[in-house]
Amino acid sequence: MLPEGDGSSRALLVATERRKGQASRSLQELAQLTRTIGLQPVGEILQRREAPHQRTFVGKGRVEELEARVAAGEADTLIFNGELSPRQAATLEERVHCRLLDRTEVILEVFSQHAHTAEGKLQVELARLRYLLPRLIGAGKDMSQIAGGRTAAGMGVRGPGETKLEMNRRTLRRRMRRLEQRLAETARRREVERGERQRSGLPLVGLVGYTNAGKSSLLNALAGEEVARANNRLFETLDTSIRRIDLGRHAEALVSDTVGFIDRLPTDLIAAFRATLEETVQADLLVEVLDAADPLAEAQHETVEEVLGDLGVLEDTPRLLALNKWDLTGEQRRRELTARFPAALPLSALTGLGLEELREELRRQLGLELVPLTLHLPYDRLELLSLPPGLGQLLDTRYEYEHVVAKVRVHPRMIQRLRPFVVSE
Numbered sequence: 484m485l486p487e488g489d490g491s492s493r494a495l496l497v498a499t500e501r502r503k504g505q506a507s508r509s510l511q512e513l514a515q516l517t518r519t520i521g522l523q524p525v526g527e528i529l530q531r532r533e534a535p536h537q538r539t540f541v542g543k544g545r546v547e548e549l550e551a552r553v554a555a556g557e558a559d560t561l562i563f564n565g566e567l568s569p570r571q572a573a574t575l576e577e578r579v580h581c582r583l584l585d586r587t588e589v590i591l592e593v594f595s596q597h598a599h600t601a602e603g604k605l606q607v608e609l610a611r612l613r614y615l616l617p618r619l620i621g622a623g624k625d626m627s628q629i630a631g632g633r634t635a636a637g638m639g640v641r642g643p644g645e646t647k648l649e650m651n652r653r654t655l656r657r658r659m660r661r662l663e664q665r666l667a668e669t670a671r672r673r674e675v676e677r678g679e680r681q682r683s684g685l686p687l688v689g690l691v692g693y694t695n696a697g698k699s700s701l702l703n704a705l706a707g708e709e710v711a712r713a714n715n716r717l718f719e720t721l722d723t724s725i726r727r728i729d730l731g732r733h734a735e736a737l738v739s740d741t742v743g744f745i746d747r748l749p750t751d752l753i754a755a756f757r758a759t760l761e762e763t764v765q766a767d768l769l770v771e772v773l774d775a776a777d778p779l780a781e782a783q784h785e786t787v788e789e790v791l792g793d794l795g796v797l798e799d800t801p802r803l804l805a806l807n808k809w810d811l812t813g814e815q816r817r818r819e820l821t822a823r824f825p826a827a828l829p830l831s832a833l834t835g836l837g838l839e840e841l842r843e844e845l846r847r848q849l850g851l852e853l854v855p856l857t858l859h860l861p862y863d864r865l866e867l868l869s870l871p872p873g874l875g876q877l878l879d880t881r882y883e884y885e886h887v888v889a890k891v892r893v894h895p896r897m898i899q900r901l902r903p904f905v906v907s908e
């Protein structure tokens with residue numbers, strides 16, 4: 484494990500960029516991720532080049548600089564803003580004698596610190612092992628260290644031979660199969676729960692968005708109570724929580740909150756979290772929560788689109804864009820965002836601005852606007868008056884000799900069933 488939050492470990496961030504300024508946002512994000520796992524970013528080494536160097540990520544001169552700065556005690560950890568190939572990791576480990584992490588490992592570490600449920604923990608461990616397997620270079624490590632990531636000092640020193648390495652790989656693969664089986668069991672449980680949800684007849688709205696955009700805050704604001712932990716940390720939420728939400732005018736929907744996305748989300752993580760995310764992407768409608776106060780909101784929107792595409796979200800799933808944290812934006816930025824996203828809803832989970840409009844838009848897009856009807860119901864069909872919650876509402880009844888005159892407001896999908904008894908719409 485990495486040291487917890489004391490900030491005593493000093494990290495140098497290492498990045499390459501093709502054009503000047505291109506990596507600046509991504510480096511800021513890396514610094515934030517670094518602090519999230521309890522390390523202190525103390526400096527950056529940025530090299531302009533077409534692509535990371537094949538063996539050493541940065542060029543020869545920069546590697547020498549890294550060696551010198553580490554030797555001078557400036558930092559005890561190097562964090563690379565990309566994914567180190569097994570070969571790069573091995574070469575760098577021979578050259579620079581300190582702990583090396585790449586962006587993927589940092590994100591994996593954040594995830595593992597934030598995984599609270601059994602399923603979340605299994606998913607993170609599986610993602611870690613998938614990352615580790617091709618990088619295992621066979622020093623005689625015990626499995627607990629291996630599962631902790633390629634972070635233990637001295638790891639990467641070539642081991643006594645292939646046999647030990649093969650044995651480690653086998654053990655790792657066995658553990659991965661075990662994890663996959665257990666995840667498959669939780670997936671079956673989910674399937675059952677999903678069935679129950681479908682029987683409730685309520686539509687499912689999935690909140691998606693970049694990490695820290697305010698998804699959990701929005702769910703809490705809609706629910707009117709704290710149902711999901713919201714925090715100014717990246718990847719605060721890793722599990723899916725679903726709540727029944729009152730959309731006003733007697734309409735209801737289930738709303739789910741889930742793990743946030745980030746630029747270059749490691750593919751192993753997407754794979755491991757597929758079950759959790761699938762729940763969301765099968766929603767009847769997706770609300771993309773965008774942090775309007777972030778100067779790079781547009782880029783984050785692109786990332787979210789990409790990840791949704793990777794997850795196989797259907798083009799025809801209705802989408803709604805919510806420009807959250809509107810309370811933090813200035814006039815100029817508001818104009819820019821409204822011009823760029825004309826159909827989006829400005830809102831603030833914090834102040835409640837725009838929530839009524841969001842509810843109304845959800846009702847409209849989900850077809851939950853209730854339709855008023857007058858019915859003449861025969862006495863042997865009175866059970867039809869027990870309208871499922873969220874799907875209808877009984878306004879008035881008058882008992883007459885041959886039938887009951889009932890005034891109702893119902894969801895469009897109830898109309899078919901009531902059709903034979905409708906006298907006026």
Ligand SMILES: Nc1nc2c(ncn2[C@@H]2O[C@H](COP(=O)(O)OP(=O)(O)OP(=O)(O)O)[C@@H](O)[C@H]2O)c(=O)[nH]1
Binds near residue numbers: 693720
């Ligand atoms: N000013 C302001 N702050 C907000 C608003 N919505 C959320 N925040 C803050 O933004 C931070 C992130 O909010 P979360 O709700 O945890 O974000 P999230 O999208 O669930 O993040 P992850 O679970 O990490 O992906 C918290 O500190 C919130 O208090 C808003 O409308 N206005």
Ligand SMILES: [Mg+2]
Binds near residue numbers: 700711712713740
């Ligand atoms: Mg959250």
